[in-house]
Amino acid sequence: MLQEESDLSLIIAQIVQKLKGSNLYAQLERQAWASLQRPEIRLESLKEDIKEFFKITGWEKKLQNAVYSELNVYPLPRHPAAPPEHLKEPLVYMRKAQGSWEKRILKSLNSMCTELSIPLARKRPVGQQKELLNKWNEMGTDEPDLSLFRPVYAPKDFLEVLINLRNPNYENGDSLSFRTHLGLIQVPLKVKDIPELKECFVELGLNTGQLGIDDSTQVPPELFENEHVRIGQKVLAEQDSAAAQQYIRQGSPTALRAELWALILNISSQPEDILYYEQLKTNVIQHDLLVDSLIYKDVKLTASNDDYYFVFEDYLYQVLLCFSRDTSVLGHFAYNSASPPKSYIRGKLGLEEYAVFYPPNGVIPFHGFSMYVAPLCFLYHEPYKLYQTFREMYVRFFFRLHSISSHPSGIVSLCLLFETLLQTYLPQLFYHLREIGAQPLRISFKWMVRAFSGYLATDQLLLLWDRILGYNSLEILAVLAAAVFAFRAVNLMEVTSLAAAEAVLADLSTLKVMPLLQIFLFATVT
C-alpha cells in the first residue's frame, strides 16, 4: 500500500541520516576505497562488487547490527504534522507534569547553589587539575566534606509526583466508583494482562530451558546448559546482534555475558572510542561541576555501603563523572519526555550564543543513580568499556525509570502494570494491604526505579538484566515485583501495618528470579 511504502522509505532515510555520522560509516568508506585495489572489483559493476566484498568480509553484518540497533532504540518517524514534543511524549498532560517536575528539580538545585555559595560550574585551577589527575584511579580515598550537600531528590519524592498525576479529561470523581483505580496510579494507560505477558515472554515458559533454573546443580548439564553455551559461542562467532538478542532471552552464561551484552548494545572498542573516553576524562579534570559533589555523595551513600559493590567505588566515580560531561547523551532527549536543563555563561544571561546545557549531558543524578552502574562493574574491567556499556544502557532503558511518560516501558506504565497484576491475581492480598494503609506500590516502587539493583543478589540481577536486553523492554521489572509479592503473600496477609509489610519485603537477596517469574506467569492457577 502506498502508505506503508512511504513509511518504510521514511524510516530508511532516518536510519541512513543517523548512521552517516557514525564511526561505522567512515570505516565502510575506507574499506570501500581500499577494496578498489582488489582484482575482483570491476569498474562496470562497481556497486555490486563492493556489496559482495562487504558481505564476504563481514562488514555487511556490522552494518546490519548497526541498523538493528537503531530500530531498537529510536521510535518510528512521526507524522509530518506532529511537533518534536509529540515524539518525546504524545500526551499533553504528561508533558506538562514532566515540565513542572523538572522545574522543581531546577529550583532545588539553584537553592542548593545559593545556600552553599558554590557555582554550578567553574574551571579548576591548574594545581587542582594535577592533583586530580594523579589520584584518578583512587578517587574513593578522597574524603571531601559533603555534609552540606543533599541529593536533589529521592525515588519517594518522584513517587508522590506520580501519585498526583491526573488526566484533566478523565472522570476523576471524588467518590469511589468503578472508574477509580484502587492503587496509587490514577491514569488509564494500557497495560498488558497475564495472557498477553505470556505471549510476550514466551521464551520464559515451562517448556523452554532457562539459565537461572535449568543450570542448577541438581540438573545434569547435558540436558540444557552445555548446548546453550555452545549456541552462545556460535552466536558470538557470527557477530549477529539480532541473534544475540534472541539468544539472551534464555539467559547468558557468565563467561559469555560481557561479549553478548556488547554485541546486543552494538558497542565496539575502536581506538576512537578509547580516545573519546580520554577526552571526557580531560573534561572532568578541567572543569569542576556541582553535579560532581552530588555524584560523590550518592556513591558514598549507596554503592559504598553495599556488600557487593563497595569494591568498585573508584570505577563508579570514573564512569559517572565522565558520563556527566558526555554531550552525545543529549541525543536521547529526542525520544525522552524530559529535557536537559539550560544555563548561561556567567555575565551573559539571556544571550543565546552563551546558552549551554547543564550538566553537559543534561542528566541530573538523584539518590541511587550510581546503582545503575554498579552491577556492570562485574562484567567489564576496562573503564572505557564499562563507560560505553553504561551509557548505552542508560539511553536505551534507564532514562525511562525516572521520567514521566506514557511509554509501555516508562515508570508510570510499570507502576500501573504492577498494581493491575497484583489486583487481578492476588485480590485478597491487595485488599488486605490497602486496608492496613500499606499500598503495595509504596514498597515496590524503589525496586523498579533502580531496576532491582542493590536489592537482588548480583548473579540474579544479571539474569534479570539479560531479559531486559533480550526483550528490549522494562516490563519484566513490574512482573518480578508482582511475583515477589505473590511469593511472600502468606506472610504479608498476617501483617497489620506498612512498617511490618516493609520488614517482610526488606531482604530480597535470597530470591531466585527466574523460578519466581516462571511460576507467576506460567504456573499460577487463575
Place this chain on the structure above:
Amino acid sequence: MSRLSVPCHVKGAVALQIGDVRTVQGRPGVLVIDVTFPSMEPFELQEITFKNYYTAFLTIRVRQHTSAHTQAKWVTCLRDYCLMPDPHSEDGAQEYVSLFKHQMLCDMARVLELRLILRQPSPLWLSFTVEELQIFQQGPKSPSVTFPKWLSHPVPCEQPSFLEGLPDPSRVSSEVQQMWALTEMIRASHTSTRIGRFDVDGCYDLNLLSYT
C-alpha cells in the same frame, strides 16, 4: 506527491443524544462535525489530517457534486475507522492521523461537503473531539517541458576509423558517470552529529540554572 491545503469552514460539534442534553445524566457518545468549503469549486480530495483528542471511532460521509439534475446525496466514505484500539485507555488518544484517498470506500473526485461522525463509547472521558483538521487536494503537477528536438534525437555521427583498438567510448563514459555519481553522493552527505564541545570558547563558568 504534492498537496495543496483547502480552506475549509469547520462547524462546531453537535452531540447526538436521545432526550434533552441538559437534563439527562451521562455524556453523549456521538458527535457530528460538518466541514464545508465556502467559495470553492467541487475538488478532488487527496488527504485529511487531524489531531485526535480521545475519539475512538471515526466515520466520514461525503456529499459530492453530481450532474445538475440529480440531488447530491450523502455517501459514507469511511466507516468506523478505529483511532483508539482500547477506548478505555490512553492508547492513540492524542495521535496525529492522516487519511488518504485510497482508504476511502468511494471515489472522492468532486467533494462538496464532509461530515465527520465521532464516536467514543467509553464513559471515562469528559470530552472528545478532533483538532487541527486540515483537508488537502492534489497539488499542481510539475509542468512538462518540451525539449528541443536536437536534444532528444541527436544526429548520429560517423565513427572515425582511427578509434579502433581503443575501448568503446560509450562504455567508458557510462563507467565514469557511475564513479562521478558515487563521489558526488559521498561529498553531498552531511551528518547531524554533534562535535562534543559543551563549553563556549573554553569557558564553562555558570552561576544558576535558567527556568525558561
